[in-house]
Amino acid sequence: MTKTGLFLTFEGIDGSGKSTQARMLADQLRLQGHEVVLTREPGGSPGAEEIRRLVLEGDPDRWSAETELLLFTAARRDHLERTIEPALAAGKVVICDRFADSTRMYQGLSRGDLRSLVDQLHNLMIGREPDMTLLIDMDPETGLSRAKGRQGTEERFEDFGPDLQKKMRAGFLALADEFSDRFRVVDGNRDVDSVAQDVTDIVQAALR
């Protein structure tokens, strides 16, 4: 008998609480005895983490939109081959902080209208969707101020401002409609524990 794991992703605008919720969910599932791989994109494998530095650091104009899309796709392919698929084949729960939906949004929407190119590359090189995607929906202004509270060198995408955050929020909600079979929308405008409770309820139902 082949084991099949569960592939969960978190999506949402910057500062919506994805990383916080992904960590809390991983801790909780581990306490229940599940084998969990907590990972993130871009990155999640040694090769993809190297590509992460190329796409998240440096001059905002460092790459054309098309080159950037190729780099994200290369990183995702490596992450899938080396980290995600082996874990799922071993029956583990994979929790990934951002995945292809973020590329549909950020590369597909924000830098020219590349969505059809994003979809073509995805079909060619990735060809896999998560079993379930938790969209943390959030007021863009709050998200931006939360995100700005963090310090770091990965700021190539962080100066997009409130207009882009608004567009991205709407875009994620549209994706949730487009892929309504796997998306679950969680209201992120609440305290950490209330959001985590909703996430837990949704995932426990999926594990049953």
Ligand SMILES: Nc1ncnc2c1ncn2[C@@H]1O[C@H](COP(=O)(O)OP(=O)(O)O)[C@@H](O)[C@H]1O
């Ligand atoms: N529900 C919440 N209420 C208040 N602050 C939060 C909440 N969730 C996360 N934060 C804080 O907001 C910041 C951004 O959260 P993070 O999980 O890093 O968001 P993301 O990964 O979506 O960008 C962090 O400093 C985090 O501690």
Ligand SMILES: [Mg+2]
């Ligand atoms: Mg994060």
